[in-house]
Amino acid sequence: MQRAEPLRVGDRVTAEALVGGVLANMAALEAILAEEAAHVRAGRLREGLAAAEPKAALAAAYMQGLEVAKANAVALKRFNPDGVETLRAAHRRFTAAVEANQSVLDSARSVSEGLIKSLADEIGRAQVPSGYGKQAPAPSPYGRGVRSGPLVLSRNL
Template identity: 35%
Template sequence: MTALALPDAVLPDAPGPIQTLIAVTQRLATVIMAENDHLRSRKRPADARPMIEEKGRLAAAYAREMEVMRKNGGVRAFGNANELRILKRETSLFQTALDDHRKLLERARAITEGIIKAVGDEVTRQNQSAMGYGKNAAPPRQRSAQPTSLTLNQVV
């Protein structure tokens, strides 16, 4: 998978801090939406590795840009009303993509935990010794549990 192209320039001027933040926000939202589509299509998680790596780089760039602006008077000190309006719109789209991403990850985690619990319960059930009495009404001797083999089918 190749890296996704940056969106067309939103503002024609040389990129300043606001324009850079807008571009990073757009790109980060695009990568997160692509990852969301990947999660919805139930493709192999390993295939999303390039998106995850790019998301990490973009998140670090986003944090750096926000920190620069915070230390220097906030976003209002760097942009005009039009730029701030564009940033607000892009940030809203970004937040929507993040909320969707969180929901997808929570759902995947719940499914995974359910599968792991079901496998553990089945292994426990198979390893339980029969309860009751043995010869001459004596409790049965405890035998050490035999290892339970577990086979998982893997699609490559």
């Protein structure tokens, strides 16, 4: 497998094209992240996770563009200083958007973990018969100690 030659910025046109490409990838990725967060906030997890492949492709293109920009930092500053400042400001906004998206996803994860834990506790509590005397789990119908039912989850939520 042959590796492609890395892009070298040698003039203003190439510098502007590189900055424009990184900005375009960043804007598209930011839009997907905002859409994903909106779906997750509304409880539409399936729709929120539907854009995983385009998000991964845009994230890879964005990271590759950043690597090329870092490798050509001196030339970019020389040929397109305004573009570098625009890129820095856009990157700060993008970082805030990524943090907001991660916050929404972390909240959804903690809520779902809490639901599963409470469901498991409820199922475990239902297995203990109530009555007089010492509380003990119901015996297994198979004769091997304590009965424990399976925890079944629906993926169609």
